[in-house]
Amino acid sequence: MMRGSFISFEGGEGAGKSTQIRRLADRLTAAGFDVVLTREPGGSPGAESIRELLVNGDADRWSPVTETLLMYAARRDHLERVIRPALDRGAMVLCDRFADSTRAYQGAGGDAPASLIAALEDHVLAGSIPDLTLIFDIPATIGLDRAASRGGAARFESKGLDFHERLRAGFLAIAQKEPERCAVIDANGTPDLVFESVWDVVSTRLSL
Ligand code: TMP
Secondary structure: OOOOEEEEEEEOOOOOHHHHHHHHHHHHHHOOOOEEEEEOOOOOHHHHHHHHHHHOOOOOOOOHHHHHHHHHHHHHHHHHHHHHHHHHOOOEEEEEOOHHHHHHHHHHHOOOOHHHHHHHHHHHHOOOOOOEEEEEEOOHHHHHHHHHHHOOOOOOHHHOHHHHHHHHHHHHHHHHHOOOOEEEEEOOOOHHHHHHHHHHHHHHHOOO
């Protein structure tokens, strides 16, 4: 059996990636693919329990290093129980956030050392890296406005504009450093227009 494909969706708050990932899942399912739509932090029962600790409470409930460790505990469980088994059976795994969110939120936005994050990527991901990462880019002020009108996981949204500008720059730096894996999607358009870009990138890069 051929290994499946692993696609991660990344970006700041209110970039519309959750809408887009559902649309992509529908399009791929209609085309006959075995699609697993999942998210981080979370995606497995244990990781969803850790998510509750991460997304609720005061903005400074955890330090960036503690957050990094919790994110990676959740990620390892999700990889072992959901992502790797799905890839092994040939599924298309669509993940709403993955390791780049830790680089951006805890690393660029917070002050978790890049060396710690790199070591965790080496040892915990152990080669389970997305084949394609879509980075949804939108000015931080617009994204935060959209996120506020939608409600939802508030802990990270309440960290202030400065933090969100740093993480936007962090995501763009990842895309620049790893252009073979990453594609930047301009998320500041209508859902239909944004989905056209998503489909264009996915179908081209994965030769669908
Ligand atoms: P969500 O709102 O996209 O479901 O994500 C939950 C929050 O968790 C979001 O504000 C981003 C944050 N997050 C991190 O800070 N680091 C990570 O590694 C991940 C996966 C998410």
